[in-house]
Amino acid sequence: MPLSRRDLLCGVSAATAGFAFGRPAWTATASPNDVRQIPSTQTPVPVIGLGSWITFNVGDDPALLEQCADVIAAFAEEGGGMIDCSPMYGSSPDTIGYGLERLEDPSTIFSAEKVWTSAPGEGPDQIARSAEKWGVSNFDLLQVHNLRAWEAHLDHLFSMKDAGRLGHVGVTTSHGRRHETLERIMRAHPIDVVQLTYNAFDREAEARLLPLAQDRGIAVIVNRPYRRGALIDRFRGAPLPGWAPEIGADSWAQVLLKFAISHPAVTTAIPATRKVAHLRENKAAARGPLPNAALRRRIADDLSRL
Amino acid sequence: MGTWLTYAPGDFLMFGPEVYWRLFELQNRALWPLPAIVGLAGVACLLLVATRRPVAIRSVLMLAALACLGAAHFLATRYAPINAPMVYAAWGFGLQALVMTIVAVIGSRNLSDRDGAAATATGWALLGYATILHPFVGLAFGRPLAQAELVGIAPDPTALACLGVLSLVWPGRWGIAWSAIPFLWCVFSAATLRTLGEPQGWVLIAALLLWFLGRSTFVFIPRGRA
Numbered sequence: 001m002p003l004s005r006r007d008l009l010c011g012v013s014a015a016t017a018g019f020a021f022g023r024p025a026w027t028a029t030a031s032p033n034d035v036r037q038i039p040s041t042q043t044p045v046p047v048i049g050l051g052s053w054i055t056f057n058v059g060d061d062p063a064l065l066e067q068c069a070d071v072i073a074a075f076a077e078e079g080g081g082m083i084d085c086s087p088m089y090g091s092s093p094d095t096i097g098y099g100l101e102r103l104e105d106p107s108t109i110f111s112a113e114k115v116w117t118s119a120p121g122e123g124p125d126q127i128a129r130s131a132e133k134w135g136v137s138n139f140d141l142l143q144v145h146n147l148r149a150w151e152a153h154l155d156h157l158f159s160m161k162d163a164g165r166l167g168h169v170g171v172t173t174s175h176g177r178r179h180e181t182l183e184r185i186m187r188a189h190p191i192d193v194v195q196l197t198y199n200a201f202d203r204e205a206e207a208r209l210l211p212l213a214q215d216r217g218i219a220v221i222v223n224r225p226y227r228r229g230a231l232i233d234r235f236r237g238a239p240l241p242g243w244a245p246e247i248g249a250d251s252w253a254q255v256l257l258k259f260a261i262s263h264p265a266v267t268t269a270i271p272a273t274r275k276v277a278h279l280r281e282n283k284a285a286a287r288g289p290l291p292n293a294a295l296r297r298r299i300a301d302d303l304s305r306l
Numbered sequence: 307m308g309t310w311l312t313y314a315p316g317d318f319l320m321f322g323p324e325v326y327w328r329l330f331e332l333q334n335r336a337l338w339p340l341p342a343i344v345g346l347a348g349v350a351c352l353l354l355v356a357t358r359r360p361v362a363i364r365s366v367l368m369l370a371a372l373a374c375l376g377a378a379h380f381l382a383t384r385y386a387p388i389n390a391p392m393v394y395a396a397w398g399f400g401l402q403a404l405v406m407t408i409v410a411v412i413g414s415r416n417l418s419d420r421d422g423a424a425a426t427a428t429g430w431a432l433l434g435y436a437t438i439l440h441p442f443v444g445l446a447f448g449r450p451l452a453q454a455e456l457v458g459i460a461p462d463p464t465a466l467a468c469l470g471v472l473s474l475v476w477p478g479r480w481g482i483a484w485s486a487i488p489f490l491w492c493v494f495s496a497a498t499l500r501t502l503g504e505p506q507g508w509v510l511i512a513a514l515l516l517w518f519l520g521r522s523t524f525v526f527i528p529r530g531r532a
């Protein structure tokens with residue numbers, strides 16, 4: 001659901017975003033493709049976010065911590081957006097905290113964490129520890145990671161949201177797993193956000209989940225847009241297809257990302273990277289034209305044949 | 307159960323190769339000049355074993371116990387922050403330190419025993435590889451010497467050295483039992499390296515095969531023919 005500039009400016013002023021860091025300041029130069037809305041709260045979110053699995057799990061390696069902080073700084077400079085993490089990702093929450101601390105203005109960052117434990121009683125403590133690592137008092141979004149003990153965790157997250165201690169509630173899955181359960185949750189619970197895997201090769205979500213998200217006004221976060229880099233490796237060295245200039249794609253990464261974010265149900269995609277150049281390339285994928293429905297079909301066909 | 311079948315080994319990977327190899331560089335730097343000392347101590351151990359004297363063998367076993375504690379320290383302080391279950395592996399190496407101490411106390415065999423010739427050869431090969439060659443193997447795969455994995459600091463060469471020493475001093479079935487922890491570690495580490503796409507995983511697999519062959523000739527072939 002791309003926004004017009006007018007929508008965007010109204011949306012920003014009315015938004016409840018920036019829950020963790022204060023009101024966001026998305027640039028007036030943002031193109032309509034750059035920023036979308038979380039339907040339930042009208043919160044604007046830049047369409048290209050940042051994942052943190054593996055890439056930000058660097059322990060206390062000073063050189064790699066600096067590298068990650070540079071990526072977060074470049075992300076903020078490029079307009080910011082959603083940074084996604086989980087207590088499952090090793091030292092990634094600490095790395096994010098390290099990077100955020102160095103930002104002069106973190107207000108463009110939309111903080112998305114997860115709760116990941118089979119013991120529902122441990123959820124609140126885990127969330128508190130994550131907040132401490134990030135250096136925030138509240139999160140913009142908390143998601144039940146991989147639907148683990150989702151019923152009990154959702155109860156807690158909804159109560160946090162009601163108490164004004166949380167911006168949005170969501171659930172996640174990946175690799176096409178447990179889509180039936182996800183569908184049931186989307187139908188039965190007032191979640192704001194759903195996170196799932198979607199790219200030109202993993203398209204199961206197109207059949208039911210993405211249309212359902214549109215129907216029910218649930219924002220969609222796309223994880224694994226590059227299948228953890230495997231899709232980029234697959235096309236490395238191959239010439240870009242003839243239609244790439246039509247969508248302003250300069251690289252295979254941008255082709256893949258433009259495909260994912262051009263689905264009308266998608267709110268944001270969260271590619272992970274530890275390289276500033278890749279971060280900028282990913283951010284640039286939101287600028288310029290996106291493929292229409294006909295070209296999307298062609299892209300999926302052509303890529304599956306390559 | 308159905309969902310678990312959809313997971314591939316790579317889905318359990320928590321970190322990338324660069325982060326992994328840099329752990330050794332950071333540890334070597336933090337402990338310097340210990341890496342130089344343990345490198346020399348490894349060579350000294352080979353010389354001690356060559357003397358075949360019980361007191362020398364016992365000293366090597368005690369040094370191997372110390373090396374296990376060094377590897378446990380690496381696992382707990384460097385590896386666990388990027389891979390939480392490594393805390394259990396650290397306890398495992400702690401336990402192996404105890405095993406090596408027990409073996410040092412309760413005995414070692416006569417190294418000229420012809421019945422254990424294959425196990426002895428394997429033991430020499432593994433101990434020699436772990437102490438002398440393994441620190442340099444990274445160079446062959448394009449990594450700097452600063453990331454060298456050394457016995458007593460890094461878990462892989464420490465585990466291989468334990469397998470080697472135990473093959474030398476205890477070639478029978480009990481020797482296999484004493485080797486369980488380093489063996490399991492090497493299997494885990496080889497799987498991790500292969501999942502990371504690192505060819506060095508094959509080196510560990512080759513070392514494990516060698517260990518298995520050396521051991522099986524002693525344990526499974528009737529005495530006098532091995």
Ligand SMILES: NC(=O)c1ccc[n+]([C@@H]2O[C@H](COP(=O)([O-])OP(=O)(O)OC[C@H]3O[C@@H](n4cnc5c(N)ncnc54)[C@H](OP(=O)(O)O)[C@@H]3O)[C@@H](O)[C@H]2O)c1
Nearest residue numbers: 051052053172174223224225226227228229271272273274
């Ligand atoms: N169940 C869940 O909740 C769940 C499951 C999976 C993922 N996620 C979330 O989704 C995020 C993204 O998924 P992912 O990390 O699995 O994989 P991904 O974003 O599909 O791929 C990440 C890989 O792509 C490479 N890359 C990124 N941008 C690139 C570019 N422009 N050119 C070339 N290579 C590029 C990165 O390497 P470089 O560092 O070299 O750039 C990295 O290795 C995760 O980080 C996580 O936050 C959530």
